[in-house]
Amino acid sequence: MREYTEKKETCGTICLKYLLFIFNFFFWLAGGAVMAVGTWTLAEKSDYISLLSSSTYSATAYILVVAGVVVMVTGILGCCATFKERRNLLRVYFILLLCIFLLEIIAGILAYIYYQQLSMELKQNLKNTMTQKYRKEGEESVTSAVDKLQQEFKCCGSNNYTDWADSLWIKSPEANGRKVPDSCCKTITDLCGRRDHPSNIYKESGCITKLENFIQEHLKIIGAVGISIACVQIFGMIFTCCLYKSLKPEPY
Structure with a gap:
């Protein structure tokens, strides 16, 4: 009976080792993706960060980025801890x-909160940023x-x-009579911003909604x-705890 129990425990440990190894392999790949x-x-996409x-x-x-780097390092550590069957390494790994789980949950929560606040922030600040800072030294x-x-x-x-x-630059002599920046033109040429006819510029289309939609899509991805990845890690932590309990305490 005792031999059967030991054999059973050994088989269980082997299964846990391979499950954890497979998890670590995909976890390492996920770290690269993160x-x-x-x-x-x-x-x-950092160009638009200065507008926020x-x-x-x-x-x-x-x-x-930080979580991804730590995930890749942790994946390697997890493989070493698994095959060497070292309880102290498994503790560090867990x-x-x-820590990574908490980092990724924080990133997800921040993205969600900012998603809700983005519209109000852009309405309050985008026009001022564009008109007050454009072409400013x-x-x-x-x-x-x-x-x-x-x-x-x-x-x-x-x-x-x-x-x-309302732009400080448009009002200044540096604008050379432009009514809008040349980047508003459908076809950019030097001083094309002097003519604000619909055939020349994107007259009726404002940027605020398009920027909001763009950033919100990226916040969804983040x-x-x-x-x-945080949800997947729950399985890794469960496997780690099970393997830790199945191993004999290390002699001091």
């Missing part, structure tokens, strides 16, 4: 899993973001092209990735 989403948000008054959007992306990132926004989304101004009448 890091890629965070990096992609910061690298490819809150740093929540970029904070969620940074959290994902703590790291828990030291605000090159805002200028670049505004030009890219208007060209990429085929829009002009926050609500519409009339917003540019939130979904963070929450999804």
